[in-house]
Amino acid sequence: MMGATELLDLAAQLKAREESFVLATVVRTVSVTAAKAGAKAIIRSDGTIVAGWIGGGCARGAVLKAAREALADGIPRMISVQPDNLLAELGVRPGETREGVRFAANMCPSQGTMDVFVEPVLPHPSLVIFGASPVALSLAAQARPLGYHVTLAAPAADLVATPEVDVCVDGFALEQLAGGARFIVVSTQGKGDEVALRAALSCDATYLAFVGSRRKMDSLRDKLIKDGIDAALLDRVKAPAGLDLGAITPEEIAMSILAEITLTRRRGQRG
Incomplete structure (x- = not known):
């Protein structure tokens, strides 16, 4: 797996080539999750994860959806993937955004929570x-x-x-x-x-x-x-x-x- 230094070097290369991509960073995890805080991934505009790791399918769908939207409007996003019972305690539904955080349901047996910051990196105008x-x-x-x-x-x-x-x-x-x-x-x-x-x-x-x-x-x-x-x-x-x-x-x-x-x-x- 590519280390953090190599991943950031690749991000710098893509930026120098004026290519659009998203840098996704896991900023918080609770309970059992495949990826831990600090994990990063580079996502291209076609939705391909070209480097890094942000966990398995439990978080991947929500993060890729947010990545596509971020590349379209240029606005960073915070995604919080949580099990249904915790979403219910917070009074939010999957797909709802509250105070700048979009919530998504974790349907995996691990039932962990993962917060991911999705940052678009766009070419110069x-x-x-x-x-x-x-x-x-x-x-x-x-x-x-x-x-x-x-x-x-x-x-x-x-x-x-x-x-x-x-x-x-x-x-x-x-x-x-x-x-x-x-x-x-x-x-x-x-x-x-x-x-x-x-x-x-x-x-x-x-x-x-x-x-x-x-x-x-x-x-x-x-x-x-x-x-x-x-x-x-x-x-x-x-x-x-x-x-x-x-x-x-x-x-x-x-x-x-x-x-x-x-x-x-x-x-x-x-x-």
């Missing part, structure tokens, strides 16, 4: 920027300190210097993108607007925005619809990009876009 405009470059510079994996796609000839990004693509054709939540901003501002917008529309994204006026976007929309692009796809594009903060400079416009992305990314999490 991905920001894909099309264009080498001042707004695009400022957006890239401001996003990296906030933890975004930044990809900038623009013709190399348009760049006066090498931008400080995670991935720099020559042109607008993207072959592979980082996983995790993805936010896309087209900030070509007159240099390849249509080509960049077509490329952006081909990518899955939580947020897709165009830096430019509503009128300019309407003109591009009409042309792309005539060329066979689905109108519903174009309706996903937010134009102009960013919150209306009265921004004027490229840095302020970039800040307004990041504010809007933050609003989209964090919606519902504080509750």
Whole structure:
């Protein structure tokens, strides 16, 4: 069985590869249980336990279910697996959550109790920027300190210097993108607007925005619809990009876009 050090090394490797997984840790046991406090397991997004041990089938189902949910919403969970008689004494039913703890029934003969902390480890959010405009470059510079994996796609000839990004693509054709939540901003501002917008529309994204006026976007929309692009796809594009903060400079416009992305990314999490 993999030791704790090796297990944490594997977790670090998965995190470095921008792979989603859950780290499940047994934090408390009462009576007879297969795993003891401190036991850990790494669970991939497909529900596979790739390393570690958190006990047998008595707790596995509840933990795997919580792991899938945690990977979907990014929120850690505490799972308490207890025999039915103890759940009845607490006045809770299997599947019920109380004060941040979700309860599950232990149907095994051991009748032990096990509390497991389920922590999702997700890839950095991905920001894909099309264009080498001042707004695009400022957006890239401001996003990296906030933890975004930044990809900038623009013709190399348009760049006066090498931008400080995670991935720099020559042109607008993207072959592979980082996983995790993805936010896309087209900030070509007159240099390849249509080509960049077509490329952006081909990518899955939580947020897709165009830096430019509503009128300019309407003109591009009409042309792309005539060329066979689905109108519903174009309706996903937010134009102009960013919150209306009265921004004027490229840095302020970039800040307004990041504010809007933050609003989209964090919606519902504080509750």
